[in-house]
Amino acid sequence: MQDPRMAAPVTGSGVVVVGAGLAGPVAAIYLARRFGRVTVLERHADPRHIPAGQGRSLMVIVSHRGWRVLRELGLEDAVRRICVPLTARCGHLPDGSAVLTPYSRDRAPIWAVERHRLHRLLLDAAEAEPGVGLHFERPVLAVDLQAPALLVRAGTAERWISCRHVIGCDGVHSAVRAALVERGAHEQVSTLELAYQEIVLDLPSCDRGLMHYWPAGDALFGAFPLTSSPLFAGSVFFRKDGPAPSYAAAVNGRARARQFVDVFPSLAAGIPDLEEQLATKPVSTVRLTRCDTWTSGGRAVLVGDSCHAMAPFMGQGMNCAFEDVRTLVACLDQEGDWRRAFAAYERSRKTDGDAIADISYQHYRTMSRLPDPRDEAEEAVARRLVALMPNRFVPLYERCAFSEESYSAALAEERRLRELARRILIRHGSAAVDLPDQQLRAFVPAR
Missing domain, CATH: 3.30.9.30 (D-Amino Acid Oxidase; Chain A, domain 2)
Known part of the structure; x- marks a missing residue:
């Protein structure tokens, strides 16, 4: 299958990671430490040679899920040195007032970092990792899932390279996902x-x-x-x-x-x-993506934006992708078989990927909308319930950013809280906000 016309050829290896964004280097480091040689193919030029601010959004957020991954890779301290901690968001309203919303009830921070600085740090770490080979300006044009093999372009030449496993970290325009769709997977790209x-x-x-x-x-x-x-x-x-x-x-x-x-x-x-x-x-x-199939046997698997690109308003896109990688590697460690591990990973992460995508879009509506008395009453009752029973009700943002709780479980709990607040409002109207604690507690069903 190889085409000798390819300039500066890339030699096939056991594992190929497609995409060297933020998740790609993380996947490469994890996998190289377990399975030896990993080849990373990236369609764009090396961002370390491009002026800052020429790519995607300037800032990304690191929260609990991301920190766990960086800690396991030995990168936590280096990343913290280039971050700034943020304890809350401040909404500046048109009437000149401001609303402060802590990210967590104990004022723990999330951490903001310039994307290009974090990206360069991750690429440097991957390049320094024994067994990892980074190759830029190597777009993957097609993926043969049966072989498996990848058609890679270098300059004006093209060549198929073979491998045993393909990790699709190649984002919204994923060539790996396109190959799954050709074999019957259904995608939603919007x-x-x-x-x-x-x-x-x-x-x-x-x-x-x-x-x-x-x-x-x-x-x-x-x-x-x-x-x-x-x-x-x-x-x-x-x-x-x-x-x-x-x-x-x-x-x-x-x-x-x-x-x-x-x-x-x-x-x-x-x-x-x-x-x-x-x-x-x-x-x-x-761009938003969903896909109903994330794997092809033990040969190919999707990670991050390639299968669940989401709106950026919860700051969970990168953290979720990092957690994808960690979960995938944990499944490989546990199963000892790539096919079973890929299947276990998909079962574990598919519902969560869909859930955090829904949460992220809804958070835009929460942040952009102007004060509305109807919404404010529900918010006020929900806040009362959270304050009254802090171990029973946890704010959705806190669940997502400061724990490793399943995103789908967090979303389900938030919906139950909102439904309870609405029931109380239907029963008591605007007076619900000022109900005595004992009456509010009476509405909460026993576990």
Whole structure:
């Protein structure tokens, strides 16, 4: 199957990881320590040779699930040195008021890090790991799941390389997932109704220990403190089409700047180069993926965005992908057989991948919406229940970011809490918010 025309050939190995984003290097390190040689193929150029800020979103969040993986790989201390801890998010409302929401009840922090700095650290660690071979500008054009083998391009030449196992860490446009779909898997690939742009800005009056956001109904601006400068990395989200504000109609930086000023006037006043940034930085979209089949025997498996790309608003995309890898490796350790391990991994993670995707999209709606008395009453009753019975009810964000609880179990518990709050409101109306503790407890079913 090999084509001798391929320049700078990549030699086949037992395990091939497709994709060298954030999850790919993590998978390579885990697998090399257990199975020896691992080849990593990445379609893009080495990001360590590209100026920062030219790729995906500027910031990512590391929370409990991610820290466990980094700790197991011996990278925790190095990553913490380039992170900033955030204990809460601060919502700046149009009327000038602010709402502070702690990420956890004990004020434990999540950690923000510039994507490019973390990515480079992970790539350096993978490159230093004995047995790992990184190959950039090597797009995988096709995957033969039966062999298995991969058709790889280098320059203008192409060649099939053989292997025993393929790990698909290749994101939304996954070639590995495409091969599964060719064999009967069903995928859902869609684009969120939002467009976004990154903006770097100075927010001198904003606490750098918080994430800051400005909700505007159909629009949202969020900002995280950069770890390499005193500035903030901001993202503005607008609807792509439909009712105003519409980014589809804003065809240049000047039009986008006018739109930004209309929706976020207080922010715009502090960004002197707003029009220039909006004119030169790409307008990006959020791609979502789901797939009903993540594996092909013991030959191929999907990880991370290749099977569950999600909206970024919970900060769990990378953490979930890292946990995918750890779970996959744990299944390999336990089963001792690749086919059984891949099957066990899919059973363990498929429902959770779907659940955190649902949670992440809903969190956008939570952050972007303006105060509504109907929603506020339900929120107030839910908060009362959490405060009254802290061991029984745990906030959804806390479950996701500060534990290893199954995402699907966390979502189920949150739905039960919300349903209980709604029942209490139906029974008592607006007076439910001020019910005595004993009456509220009476609504909670015994376990």
